[in-house]
Amino acid sequence: MKAIVTVMPKPSVLDPQGAATAEAMKHLGLESVGRVRVGKSIEIELPGEPNEEKLHEIARDLLSNPVIEDYALEIVR
């Protein structure tokens, strides 16, 4: 069992990484690229049945800062 937490900067928050990456993509010939955002992907191996509530708590308190980031939790069985 695995949990994948994706943490992305909130839409209104500046994402300099994303902006720099978009710029570089254009240089590499992907002219039509729109907005690019760079976040984190955290893969968590879980031996037993996942405690989803706990995982949400951890995603919110440890893996992201709700002031500037949103997270999504996905359980892969």
Added chain:
Amino acid sequence: MKAIVTVMPKPSVLDPQGAATAEAMKHLGLESVGRVRVGKSIEIELPGEPNEEKLHEIARDLLSNPVIEDYALEIVR
């Protein structure tokens, strides 16, 4: 249309961030956690029909470094 590129450290590469995150999760009460790996998630907005070949090229050459990372490309319509 959107492309999502997930870049994860190769299994053979030390991932101290993943290890530290696993440690912190244990402290927060998720005792049973296994291996944790921290990578990147890159969300690319694409106005037109995506050029998948180009996207693979960019994911391989720019977004990841094959010496240390693997990538996965997903197109979300």
Added chain:
Amino acid sequence: MKFAVLRFPGSNCDQDCIHALSTFPGTEADYVWHKDTSLGGADVVVVPGGFSYGDYLRTGSIARFSPIMKTVKEFAAAGGLVIGICNGFQILCESGLLPGALVRNRDLHFLCKHVYLRVEQTDTPFTNASTKGAVLNVPVAHGEGCYFADDETLKRLNAEGRVLVRYCDAQGQVSDASNPNGSKENIAGICNEGRNVFGLMPHPERACDPFLGSTDGSVIFQSLLNWPTSPLRKSAA
């Protein structure tokens, strides 16, 4: 000898490199802008430290695509001398001019302090003024300086004598305790197959002035200046 110090947006050791070089008689050093395509007839290219393009995404990953790097690759292929310091080392690895990659320090923190380096090889343009086994006191300042390469690459680097400096203690002992960032085999700097491209994480330009605590870094620049007339050059050729 003429040096070209590259300037990417976000380079921040460019001025330091120019200053350090200016203290050696017989040097001439100029900046070369990242959008340029000419090295202005330089004998040596210095890729300085800093945070090129903000080091976003991955250190050195965006700089590798700049116009000047294409020229640098051609220059290196023709046997030109290239030295990459810190971010410059990262850029050289990303560009494929050197093997391997630099990843996040083992303890996850940026680390600025003096470390010791053991000189492993002296038959190169970058280390010929030193002696094998010499211990140099030179500072590091990086967050992503942990050298990584797969086992096969490491084997080759060792077999071909391409690891030029390793982290050690004051006595020259290479151990885990003297490894500041978790680098494989304490590797601090390597050269390419042609031995004309050198990358290292420590900052020799910060150790060329007695007021800055150490002058051990000057041996690297002195080596470059000695190279044209070095007996080692002949035997290498």
Added chain:
Amino acid sequence: MNEPAITPEIIAKHGLTPDEYERIQKILGRDPNFTELGVFSVMWSEHCSYKNSKPELRKFPTTGDTVLVKAGEENAGVIDVGDGWAVAFKMESHNHPSAVEPFQGAATGVGGIIRDIFTMGARPVFNLNSLRFGDIRGDSAEARTNRRLFAGVVSGIAHYGNCIGIPTIGGEVYFDESYSGNPLVNVFCLGVLKHEEIARGAASGIGNPVFYVGAETGRDGLAGAAFASRDLTEESKQDRPAVQVGDPFREKLLLEACLELLASGCVAGIQDMGAAGLTCSTCETASRGGTGVEIDLALVPKRETGMTPYETLLSESQERMLVIVKKGQEDSVRQIFEKWDLPYAEIGTVKDDGFMRVKENGVTVVEIPARSLADEAPIYNREVSEKNLPAPFDAATLPETDVTTALVSLMSHPSLASKRWVWRQYDHMVRLGATVLPGSDAAVFIVREANKILAATSDCNAIYCRLDPREGAKVAVAEAARNLACSGAVPLAVTDNLNFGNPHKPENFLMLREAVEGLAEACREFNTPVTGGNVSLYNESPNGTIDPTPTVGMVGQIADMKHVTTQAFKAAGDVILLLGNLGDEIGGSHYLKVVHGQKAGLPPRLDYATEKALHNGVREIIRKGLVQSAHDLSEGGIAVAVAESSLSAKPALGASIDLGSTGLRPDVALFNESQSRIIVSVTSENAAEAESVLKSLGVPVQRIGTVNSTGTLQIAADGKSYSWQLSDLETAWGETIGKLME
């Protein structure tokens, strides 16, 4: 346009009182619209207007022979350092943003202060940082939060400073319950420039175009200035957009472009967009220039779509500047911005009517007399409570204490322990200037372009300030000057950061007033004008008010590299001298706090004449080449100072000290914090000469011991002797913070 109607609730939400609203109506001769209300609210916030602190700040000495630009005139004061060169420096707080998002909060604080400096035309050359957190020890949720804040703030400062390539060469960090959840993050930047390069933030030259350059404006950091001017409550954590994300890479480009621009001679005026963004920069430049400024928001580069005038004007997006360009030179300006890949736009013109006029696609949305906005905020004289000083601490009330373990407790307390874990995360060597690295009394930096040697330090003992704000503030200035003297420097000038609680509480306002008067008096005494600074009020967390913390940043100059001195012992056999008296004041000491859990008693008194004679004395023996090391006595008294000089040596050197017959309890003898004391080490050949020079200058001096290589520290007093292994002290002092933060 669909703007909310102005109701009493809306007015209150903007932090404006009914009286203030009336004042706005009077200024405009009508009701403000919603956007104008927002504009007034940020400009009249404490952060921008200093409405609660201005009468106090006027007490600072701001003039002097070396002052080229006075405090308050521009973004930062400018001080002459000779040969046509000058320095600009300032300190600023980012306490509230750091409480909510420590990494970005601290990072953008660094970005802001750097902009203040290069706006003056100066090239920033180094940074300092002064930090306060709650206790980081133990496993409580509170300790964990404090550790998270500490780690985040340090890495945020490192991120911004390292990336932009400005070394962070010194600072201070203290830990105390009163800062739990409300950390203090004060950052300092110094830049150098030639006299003729001083740039002004005035909109001069009617008809000159106004350019916007730097990052696109987004909705981030909306009304951060207003946010910084309120108590930190659970609710404010919901103030999501009040936190901004910084982009040091952009700022590096902006810095280089602006310096190139200023050198090109095309600029009539320049102003950074810090707190209150476009609003503040337009009305301040107009007010300073005695002109008016008109801009059109439709022309402003934006990161997001659908932004209202309110949002665009009040956004605190980082890394932006406003540049007033000399008419006819627009093309050279464009070329420079393009070279550095920076977004820019011509957004308006300088007018002659004194108004800040903002349009959107030609329709006027804001029209306010610039001067009323920038300089005519209401000023309040807040109520103060009655002064009430604690009695001197009676040491006889303390249980007998084992001084051997007490020294280890002190050395391993995070406030006194080595801050190596912190400064190693900062690139302190870039720019090839740091000749004295962090870990000595003051940082010393060689400014190569100007061929000048500067020393800098930041200091404040908040325990003293809590017990006696006036004396505590005086001591902060004296300690800073003493740190500089020990490094061989003569003090030049001061910047300060006043961190206090809610000014509406009379006891808090009393502390502010007392501290300011203490700072002002001491700055006069030490001949160090105040070049600028920052006020951060409302530092209160659910736990209560912070200890008052008037941080002092002081800059000095060293005449010759030969005079640069550090605190580390240099060689076995050297003689250790105590300059000043042995002292006996234990009130407010770290010994009381750390070992006995009390913040109590009257803190040590400062005598200016004694202190000044001491500084002159130590500088004189340094100049004569007699000194191996010099270290001032501060927290933890003589025992801690000797131990620090021992451990700072590489490798560590032992010492054997005999304080003779003191007539004091051993803990009072070893750990008292009386002021005006320095320990120096000198070679045995030089000892007699050093003593006679000091005596001739009226500085009390006694030989108290020698440096050795035994690997132990020994201190004897009144016939009893105590000893420590240096390796144990090193573990306690050197490794504590790193271990806590693992």
